Amino acid sequence: MATDLDRTMIYSRNAFGPGEPETVCVEHFEGAPLSYMTAAAVVRLKELAAAAAVLPTTTRTIEQFRRIELPGAPWPYAVTSNGGNILVDGAPDPSWRAAIDAAVRAGGASLAEVGAALRSRVDDSWVLKYREADGLFCYLVVDPAGVPDDFLAEWDQWCRERGWSASRQGRKIYTMPQAVCKSRAVAEVRTRLRAAGDLEPDAPTLAAGDGALDAEMLAAADHAIRPRHGELEELGWDHPGLTVTTATGIRAGLEILDWFTAALAARLPALARGAVAEPAG
Numbered sequence: 001m002a003t004d005l006d007r008t009m010i011y012s013r014n015a016f017g018p019g020e021p022e023t024v025c026v027e028h029f030e031g032a033p034l035s036y037m038t039a040a041a042v043v044r045l046k047e048l049a050a051a052a053a054v055l056p057t058t059t060r061t062i063e064q065f066r067r068i069e070l071p072g073a074p075w076p077y078a079v080t081s082n083g084g085n086i087l088v089d090g091a092p093d094p095s096w097r098a099a100i101d102a103a104v105r106a107g108g109a110s111l112a113e114v115g116a117a118l119r120s121r122v123d124d125s126w127v128l129k130y131r132e133a134d135g136l137f138c139y140l141v142v143d144p145a146g147v148p149d150d151f152l153a154e155w156d157q158w159c160r161e162r163g164w165s166a167s168r169q170g171r172k173i174y175t176m177p178q179a180v181c182k183s184r185a186v187a188e189v190r191t192r193l194r195a196a197g198d199l200e201p202d203a204p205t206l207a208a209g210d211g212a213l214d215a216e217m218l219a220a221a222d223h224a225i226r227p228r229h230g231e232l233e234e235l236g237w238d239h240p241g242l243t244v245t246t247a248t249g250i251r252a253g254l255e256i257l258d259w260f261t262a263a264l265a266a267r268l269p270a271l272a273r274g275a276v277a278e279p280a281g
Helices: 039-051 063-068 094-107 111-119 152-160 180-196 213-218 231-235 250-267
Strands: 022-031 030-036 077-080 083-090 126-131 137-142 164-169 172-175 206-207 221-224 243-244
Touching: 022 039, 022 180, 030 250, 039 164, 063 077, 063 083, 077 137, 077 180, 083 094, 083 180, 083 243, 094 172, 094 221, 111 126, 111 152, 111 172, 152 164, 152 172, 164 213, 164 231, 180 213, 206 250, 213 221, 213 231
Parallel strands: 206 221, 221 243
Antiparallel strands: 022 030, 077 083, 126 137, 137 172, 164 172
8 A cells, every 4th residue: 555645644734624623743843743634544544554564655855754753653665755765664775776866867867957957947936945855856845826827838848858757736846857756666665565475466556646746656556546636636637446535635634544444454354343464455
């Protein structure tokens, strides 16, 4: 089970949506609360992590991921940096990162080249921050109202000619090498779990995510779910077998976990009776 985090599992207050559910803070930044889950979702994620192979999968950097007190830890594996890093027992896997770096070099432009081209196209009237993430990709934090109408499409076209792509998620515009993607890292972790005997050979891959950077991971999964909010919702993104939540905002996180639980219980009826089962997918 591979799940995106921000606006899929965890939510800032601005992303809560309607109502006031009971919540638990799962991330602090500079001493202030930042990200939350519903209290029910906290319980459900702990149950799933005890019974199945759950894989946190995020575009966050390693440092940003480590800020989260995600229920169900410690995680044998986690995917950060949009697939550019795989954490094994919390530590970056150097062999995976070396392979990613080689693929990026072979695929086209360097981060330095892309970053310079991006900075030459923007200005402070609508860009609040420019950031580079784990030496892999870059992103802008923007004022959404000020972004020129044609900027993203033109920038994405420039990037695709050089082995990169651009997408927008909320207040961030990501510029990503095409070699860096969540689906490849998820497939690698699945291979390792099967080789170690920690995952049944026929266990399906389930995935959840809300943004354009999650689309390839959702499409590659055997079964996938996305919330009824976020970038994919705005794009009207669909795929055969895709489930879309009924809920929006933070309540969608619990609905996604309920969907994961139902899928697991269908394979492991003991889970539905409250028993903890062996890892199975």
